[in-house]
Amino acid sequence: MNIYGITTEASFVLPDIRTSSIEQLLADTQTTKAAVFHFQQGEKGKLHHWVQSIRQHPHPRIYLMPLALVFDEEKPPASLQKQFDECISVTQLGHTSTTKSALFERISQWLERVPNLDTHSSDSSIPFKILRLMASRNKRLEPMLTPANTRGFVYPAVEPFFARNDDSSINSLDFLHKQQFVGREFFKRAHFCPTCESAFLNFIETCTDCGAENLKKEELIHHFKCGHVDNLSHFERNNLLICPKCDERLKHIGVDYDKPSIVYQCQQCTLQFQDPLLKVQCYTCESEASIDDVTVEDIYAYELSAIGLNAALYGLDALFTSILQTDLQLYSNREFKSFIHIEKARIARYKKSTSCVATIYFENLDSIFQRLGKRTEQLFKEISAVFKSVFRESDVISALNESVFVILMTETSEENANLALNRLKTAIQDLFAANLAEELSVGISTRVYGIDSSSDLNLMLENALKVKEE
Amino acid sequence: MSLTGLFAFVQNLTLAQVLAYFWPFFLLDMLRYVIIESLLIFKFLFNRKRRERERAYARHQLFAERPIVSIIVPGKNEGKHIPALANSLSNQTYNNFELIIVDDGSDDNTAMICRQLLKQGKIDRFFRNEVRGGKASGANTALRFSQGKYIIHIDADSHLAEDAIEQILLPFYLDERVGAVGGDVRVANEDDSFATRLQTIEYIKTISAGRVAASELGILRIISGAHGAFRKDVLAQVYGWDVGPGLDGDITLKIRKLGYRVVHAVHAVCYTNVPLKFANLRRQRYRWDRSLVRFRLRKHLNMLAPAANFRSSSFFSIIENIVFNVFFDFKWIIYVIYMLYTAPHYLGYVFIINYFLYFIANIIQFVVARALISPSYRAIDGLTPFFLPLMPFYTGLYLRAVRTYAYLMEFLHKTSYDDPWNPWKVSRIAKKEKL
Numbered sequence: 059m060n061i062y063g064i065t066t067e068a069s070f071v072l073p074d075i076r077t078s079s080i081e082q083l084l085a086d087t088q089t090t091k092a093a094v095f096h097f098q099q100g101e102k103g104k105l106h107h108w109v110q111s112i113r114q115h116p117h118p119r120i121y122l123m124p125l126a127l128v129f130d131e132e133k134p135p136a137s138l139q140k141q142f143d144e145c146i147s148v149t150q151l152g153h154t155s156t157t158k159s160a161l162f163e164r165i166s167q168w169l170e171r172v173p174n175l176d177t178h179s180s181d182s183s184i185p186f187k188i189l190r191l192m193a194s195r196n197k198r199l200e201p202m203l204t205p206a207n208t209r210g211f212v213y214p215a216v217e218p219f220f221a222r223n224d225d226s227s228i229n230s231l232d233f234l235h236k237q238q239f240v241g242r243e244f245f246k247r248a249h250f251c252p253t254c255e256s257a258f259l260n261f262i263e264t265c266t267d268c269g270a271e272n273l274k275k276e277e278l279i280h281h282f283k284c285g286h287v288d289n290l291s292h293f294e295r296n297n298l299l300i301c302p303k304c305d306e307r308l309k310h311i312g313v314d315y316d317k318p319s320i321v322y323q324c325q326q327c328t329l330q331f332q333d334p335l336l337k338v339q340c341y342t343c344e345s346e347a348s349i350d351d352v353t354v355e356d357i358y359a360y361e362l363s364a365i366g367l368n369a370a371l372y373g374l375d376a377l378f379t380s381i382l383q384t385d386l387q388l389y390s391n392r393e394f395k396s397f398i399h400i401e402k403a404r405i406a407r408y409k410k411s412t413s414c415v416a417t418i419y420f421e422n423l424d425s426i427f428q429r430l431g432k433r434t435e436q437l438f439k440e441i442s443a444v445f446k447s448v449f450r451e452s453d454v455i456s457a458l459n460e461s462v463f464v465i466l467m468t469e470t471s472e473e474n475a476n477l478a479l480n481r482l483k484t485a486i487q488d489l490f491a492a493n494l495a496e497e498l499s500v501g502i503s504t505r506v507y508g509i510d511s512s513s514d515l516n517l518m519l520e521n522a523l524k525v526k527e528e
Numbered sequence: 529m530s531l532t533g534l535f536a537f538v539q540n541l542t543l544a545q546v547l548a549y550f551w552p553f554f555l556l557d558m559l560r561y562v563i564i565e566s567l568l569i570f571k572f573l574f575n576r577k578r579r580e581r582e583r584a585y586a587r588h589q590l591f592a593e594r595p596i597v598s599i600i601v602p603g604k605n606e607g608k609h610i611p612a613l614a615n616s617l618s619n620q621t622y623n624n625f626e627l628i629i630v631d632d633g634s635d636d637n638t639a640m641i642c643r644q645l646l647k648q649g650k651i652d653r654f655f656r657n658e659v660r661g662g663k664a665s666g667a668n669t670a671l672r673f674s675q676g677k678y679i680i681h682i683d684a685d686s687h688l689a690e691d692a693i694e695q696i697l698l699p700f701y702l703d704e705r706v707g708a709v710g711g712d713v714r715v716a717n718e719d720d721s722f723a724t725r726l727q728t729i730e731y732i733k734t735i736s737a738g739r740v741a742a743s744e745l746g747i748l749r750i751i752s753g754a755h756g757a758f759r760k761d762v763l764a765q766v767y768g769w770d771v772g773p774g775l776d777g778d779i780t781l782k783i784r785k786l787g788y789r790v791v792h793a794v795h796a797v798c799y800t801n802v803p804l805k806f807a808n809l810r811r812q813r814y815r816w817d818r819s820l821v822r823f824r825l826r827k828h829l830n831m832l833a834p835a836a837n838f839r840s841s842s843f844f845s846i847i848e849n850i851v852f853n854v855f856f857d858f859k860w861i862i863y864v865i866y867m868l869y870t871a872p873h874y875l876g877y878v879f880i881i882n883y884f885l886y887f888i889a890n891i892i893q894f895v896v897a898r899a900l901i902s903p904s905y906r907a908i909d910g911l912t913p914f915f916l917p918l919m920p921f922y923t924g925l926y927l928r929a930v931r932t933y934a935y936l937m938e939f940l941h942k943t944s945y946d947d948p949w950n951p952w953k954v955s956r957i958a959k960k961e962k963l
């Protein structure tokens with residue numbers, strides 16, 4: 059099996075591009091834009107392993123790399139195909155001498171939008187990686203039935219993210235759904251073993267009395283003319299149906315006889331009954347259970363939500379910052395430092411003005427995500443409106459990180475700054491009170507520092523972070 | 529016409545005139561229903577007293593053997609009655625029985641109710657025929673799966689007195705020639721309406737008293753579908769029930785043809801709900817009465833022929849049935865024509881006197897019947913006897929009119945084959961085969 063790394067966004071034709079090794083590919087976060095695998099018979103294991111090592115790589119450029127699969131004759135199994143963005147046969151490839159994948163283009167464009175992507179970027183959270191995979195390809199994750207794991211279904215596209223073949227993918231998707239990053243849609247309902255959750259169950263009809271599995275199923279016959287009702291076998295004589303009561307031949311079903319129902323006869327205790335007791339035996343753990351105890355679960359297909367799309371770009375918890383960024387024009391830390399420097403110089407020069415630096419720290423911000431999900435965006439927008447109303451256009455706002463904000467309030471006394479911050483605090487706390495349940499509190503701590511020539515921004519920022527630690 | 533005129537008319541009657549004017553009452557109804565029936569009931573009561581020891585021994589044998597009894601309840605859309613029926617069976621004095629419910633193609637929630645009861649263990653077996661096959665096929669399905677030595681057939685909308693199973697089984701142990709035992713059917717909803725009061729009196733007279741008398745004579749010809757017990761081996765010989773309507777009378781005759789005795793157990797009591805309205809009652813009787821013509825006069829007329837299985841009691845059973853029910857039913861037409869011809873001026877007097885005669889006859893019959901059933905009688909409010917004055921109208925006019933109409937329709941048009949009581953597919957075959 060060969061692997062080809064594609065470095066240009068231009069076309070790819072197999073013989074024209076250079077062969078690569080998986081190690082080379084994994085080491086190169088800059089030049090390789092996509093990879094093409096040439097699948098040959100009997101290399102399923104190796105292929106899977108390579109895809110795994112790409113998807114499990116921490117760097118977004120590697121693990122989000124568009125992957126294409128080219129095969130000769132034997133088509134790889136569907137579950138494997140679905141791990142790739144493209145899957146074409148060699149013959150197809152020959153017909154279209156230059157195959158340019160719009161999808162590959164799309165992915166590289168999406169990667170360009172990711173902020174702060176450099177050689178040292180690394181994503182460790184698997185749910186986040188899944189989110190990014192979905193966002194970069196605008197992908198809907200559909201489950202596929204499989205005998206390969208005990209749950210009986212997989213999401214093939216995200217399988218390579220996991221080292222082991224277990225429930226992890228389902229748990230990760232469930233987590234993403236709870237956070238409202240992905241929406242889900244009913245796909246299938248399935249029965250699982252109450253003991254080990256395996257989907258591989260044997261449904262057995264058993265005798266209602268002795269529990270034996272060896273049942274014989276027989277049809278009942280009702281002869282209209284004489285009203286006789288008996289098992290089909292009692293009517294059978296020399297390949298004809300003869301009524302044992304009146305010795306008449308039964309010719310046409312529906313005209314002179316019918317089959318009103320079916321009965322089971324237990325071959326062990328000879329009991330006859332119509333509704334056998336349904337039992338379930340698990341192929342995996344061999345435990346037996348009554349049909350009522352079987353777990354019934356829904357299996358879903360997942361699709362990215364608007365919040366998820368945002369989170370994929372800015373990180374699972376950067377939503378707030380991104381909203382403030384667009385609404386309030388946050389300045390970067392570097393810019394903020396420059397402003398402070400200028401302000402300090404101005405105050406020192408004219409000795410007329412008083413300005414302040416305020417720090418705001420939100421405790422527990424990530425819990426809002428978990429609690430509000432989809433509504434988080436709305437709440438954050440409202441908070442940013444509060445920010446807007448409290449601060450003036452002449453104020454400079456910057457985010458130290460997701461939870462800590464620093465604001466340079468020009469021409470504001472410490473007293474007035476505190477007043478403003480208290481207003482902000484009350485307004486935001488009211489918002490939280492209206493949106494969050496009581497047990498979930500989002501604390502807001504604020505501090506105000508007057509600026510003079512001796513002010514040290516680094517110290518202030520340190521203090522702001524200290525508040526956080528307290 | 530006046531009261532004095534009436535007295536004068538009565539005083540001037542000679543014996544010949546009495547017979548001439550009131551022959552239907554004195555020669556037929558009084559003789560048959562009052563004198564002979566009362567005598568037979570006294571004979572029954574006397575014998576019962578005499579055979580008390582035998583009865584005690586039979587009971588001992590029954591409980592020593594404790595055979596399995598299959599209680600079979602076929603029906604369509606009867607689910608709502610089943611829980612009450614199952615409960616009424618839970619406190620039987622004889623309790624070695626299995627309760628088999630057959631759902632004959634119900635289109636309501638019967639199957640759901642029954643499966644629930646099956647799970648709770650309130651019923652023992654449940655079979656559902658997806659397609660309706662009629663009462664006979666339902667009963668035969670139940671018979672097919674029954675395991676009992678005796679089969680008790682009851683209707684879903686009835687319930688049994690506490691000792692009913694014990695009482696209905698005793699005759700099998702008193703006389704081994706008995707192949708089937710009829711249980712007594714009494715009215716459960718006695719105080720529900722005017723119609724049910726009259727039916728209560730009618731049931732006591734015709735079922736409780738009438739069948740004891742017939743049983744004493746050895747000519748009992750019907751075992752109610754609502755309550756009857758059969759020996760399983762006997763049912764197997766006749767291959768169960770044939771297509772109805774009137775299949776209960778039919779199977780009784782088939783059992784008689786085999787030479788078994790059929791008796792009535794008056795103290796094996798089953799309470800059944802009778803129609804509340806006269807319109808429903810009329811429809812019910814119309815169906816019952818037609819079946820008499822169909823089975824007695826068509827299907828089983830061969831019992832009158834001196835064949836190998838000829839039995840005089842069966843012969844008389846049928847003759848009595850035909851004569852008293854069919855032939856004598858038409859006597860009142862003859863009687864009215866005859867009276868119009870012989871005594872047109874006295875029609876009013878004759879009518880009033882007839883009414884009194886029948887009223888008194890009803891009182892005597894009721895008193896005798898009431899005495900007969902007193903050990904197993906369940907009083908509701910004691911008001912029913914006050915409806916006795918209406919009985920001559922009820923039996924003499926209302927029921928007679930319905931019956932005459934039914935006989936005529938069946939004779940002329942064989943309307944019973946069009947009865948929706950059986951599924952169409954079955955009726956079609958029955959008509960074609962002249963069953």
